Amino acid sequence: MLAQVKIARGRVAAVRAALQSPTPEEIGGCLPLLDEAIGCLQAVPTAPHDPELAGELDALQFELGVVRRLIEGSAEFYRGWARVLATAAAGYTPAGEPAALTAPGSVCMEG
Amino acid sequence: MGSLFTSLLNSTNSLQVYGRVFSVIENNIANANTPGYARQDQSLVSMPFHPAEGVEGGVMAGPLISARSRYLEQAVRNQQELLGSAQQKAGDLSQIEPLFDTSGKSGVPGALTTFFNSFSQLSVNPNDPVSRQNAIDAASHVAAAFNQNATGIERVSNNLDTATRETIANINHAAAEIASINQHYRSNSAATQDAGLDARLHAALESLSQVVDYTAIKASDGSYSIYVGGQTPLVIGDHTFNIAGDFSGAQTVIRDVEGNDITSRLSGSGGTLGAMLEEKNTTLPGYLSALNNVAQVFADKVNTTLAQGVDRNGNPPAVNLFTYNAALGSASTLAVTNIAPDQIAAASANAPGGNGNAIAITQLAGRPSINGFTFTQAYGNLGGQVGRDVLGAHQDLAAQQDLVNQAQQQRAQASGVSLDAEAAKLLQFQQAYQAVGKLVSVLNSLTDTVINIVR
Numbered sequence: 001m002l003a004q005v006k007i008a009r010g011r012v013a014a015v016r017a018a019l020q021s022p023t024p025e026e027i028g029g030c031l032p033l034l035d036e037a038i039g040c041l042q043a044v045p046t047a048p049h050d051p052e053l054a055g056e057l058d059a060l061q062f063e064l065g066v067v068r069r070l071i072e073g074s075a076e077f078y079r080g081w082a083r084v085l086a087t088a089a090a091g092y093t094p095a096g097e098p099a100a101l102t103a104p105g106s107v108c109m110e111g
Numbered sequence: 112m113g114s115l116f117t118s119l120l121n122s123t124n125s126l127q128v129y130g131r132v133f134s135v136i137e138n139n140i141a142n143a144n145t146p147g148y149a150r151q152d153q154s155l156v157s158m159p160f161h162p163a164e165g166v167e168g169g170v171m172a173g174p175l176i177s178a179r180s181r182y183l184e185q186a187v188r189n190q191q192e193l194l195g196s197a198q199q200k201a202g203d204l205s206q207i208e209p210l211f212d213t214s215g216k217s218g219v220p221g222a223l224t225t226f227f228n229s230f231s232q233l234s235v236n237p238n239d240p241v242s243r244q245n246a247i248d249a250a251s252h253v254a255a256a257f258n259q260n261a262t263g264i265e266r267v268s269n270n271l272d273t274a275t276r277e278t279i280a281n282i283n284h285a286a287a288e289i290a291s292i293n294q295h296y297r298s299n300s301a302a303t304q305d306a307g308l309d310a311r312l313h314a315a316l317e318s319l320s321q322v323v324d325y326t327a328i329k330a331s332d333g334s335y336s337i338y339v340g341g342q343t344p345l346v347i348g349d350h351t352f353n354i355a356g357d358f359s360g361a362q363t364v365i366r367d368v369e370g371n372d373i374t375s376r377l378s379g380s381g382g383t384l385g386a387m388l389e390e391k392n393t394t395l396p397g398y399l400s401a402l403n404n405v406a407q408v409f410a411d412k413v414n415t416t417l418a419q420g421v422d423r424n425g426n427p428p429a430v431n432l433f434t435y436n437a438a439l440g441s442a443s444t445l446a447v448t449n450i451a452p453d454q455i456a457a458a459s460a461n462a463p464g465g466n467g468n469a470i471a472i473t474q475l476a477g478r479p480s481i482n483g484f485t486f487t488q489a490y491g492n493l494g495g496q497v498g499r500d501v502l503g504a505h506q507d508l509a510a511q512q513d514l515v516n517q518a519q520q521q522r523a524q525a526s527g528v529s530l531d532a533e534a535a536k537l538l539q540f541q542q543a544y545q546a547v548g549k550l551v552s553v554l555n556s557l558t559d560t561v562i563n564i565v566r
Contacts, residue, residue, distance in 0.1 A: 021520040034553040041560045069510035084182050
């Protein structure tokens with residue numbers, strides 16, 4: 001059980017490290033790691049009496065708290081950055097919101 | 112020949128322009144590690160090319176373009192503010208935590224256990240002078256333990272006053288630095304192109320963000336106005352409006368240059384100053400109030416119980432066992448009176464010479480006396496609250512250190528990018544939000560799993 005929790009914690013720590021430099025690709029890559037962490041915890045009993053296991057679970061909970069803050073920080077940054085980019089590209093609506101972007105269409109003809 | 116001369120002149124101009132480009136690159140490399148420095152690019156402007164009219168084209172140097180983005184700078188400064196606050200809280204609360212021993216072996220819980228045990232011993236030999244003296248000694252230890260706890264909290268509170276004074280001095284110093292840079296911008300419009308000055312300004316802004324929550328507004332002349340707590344002017348142009356601390360009362364008050372109280376705008380708002388104000392005016396008084404309550408209720412219950420019995424001579428007790436001054440703080444002033452061993456009312460009023468009242472005191476140990484909790488449990492709840500606050504502060508600190516690093520990385524990645532080119536990636540960013548949404552959902556599931564296991 002302890003080994004499984006340690007693996008789960010390792011996966012969460014990897015997510016934490018990846019989120020230090022969160023490109024959209026990195027964020028997408030974090031999902032499988034979290035899924036693996038959930039898989040590792042499936043067989044762990046509730047209310048463990050082993051102090052080492054309980055300590056490891058506390059540390060895992062701590063890591064999860066940090067990861068949550070990093071994800072929220074990343075989302076907030078990209079939300080604001082997208083507004084900056086959208087207004088740079090398409091300007092503002094009369095209500096002061098970034099105007100909708102219209103993706104330029106393209107036609108490819110062969111033959 | 113004219114054409115040849117023009118071509119030669121163009122070539123010379125081009126070389127000079129590229130010389131400026133290299134000089135900008137050299138400057139970027141030389142300042143790569145300068146705090147607050149942002150890369151500059153030399154823009155090139157093409158000249159008209161009409162050979163038939165003798166206009167031979169070429170390039171000329173355009174304006175210097177800074178890679179700095181105000182949004183990215185603000186994102187880093189926001190995280191720096193929260194880091195400053197988290198560092199302050201983690202440091203201060205770590206000083207409080209050791210004061211609360213919840214193991215039950217020392218501190219207040221240990222002293223309470225010894226006190227109730229001493230009355231248990233007294234009930235065995237209610238007229239034994241040694242047992243009576245032991246009970247008085249144990250009561251003194253309880254008082255001393257409460258005193259130590261309270262003075263420990265007050266010491267941290269006093270240290271906060273000193274630290275707050277230093278922080279205010281640092282804020283005013285940074286304000287003077289920013290005002291001095293603003294003066295350069297106002298007196299010389301070419302200063303807006305000075306990368307060194309720009310670096311100095313942004314290093315000062317970043318350093319200020321660690322100590323206080325503020326809003327920075329850039330004017331068209333390149334100067335920055337700084338408003339602390341969102342609306343109190345600290346710097347406008349080359350003028351500073353120093354803030355000051357008022358430590359004359361129990362609560363720390365921050366005043367603007369006109370003497371107005373701006374504490375509520377700053378308390379808990381971010382930066383070390385926000386954290387200091389929150390701790391000094393809210394967190395520590397909360398701990399002290401809970402501690403005072405435990406000390407006072409304990410003393411009152413013991414005194415009331417003893418007052419119902421009779422002393423060794425069969426008389427109602429002439430003096431209480433405990434005394435305190437609620438106005439100054441029950442915990443810090445809790446003391447044992449000059450009660451003599453014979454004056455301890457160990458016997459019940461209806462059975463002089465017996466042990467009825469000593470047993471009644473012993474039974475207080477297990478009786479819910481404070482909001483449904485025993486004295487030891489109530490004290491343990493306070494210790495638990497402090498422990499949770501310390502853990503939360505350390506978690507905040509760890510997360511904030513990562514968040515500052517994250518914001519700096521994001522600034523490095525996004526600085527100097529072409530906004531037009533990036534706008535084309537908006538779809539990719541939208542996909543990133545969807546990924547974040549999914550990530551949060553999976554994270555919630557994982558957190559729930561862990562919480563269910565720990566329960």
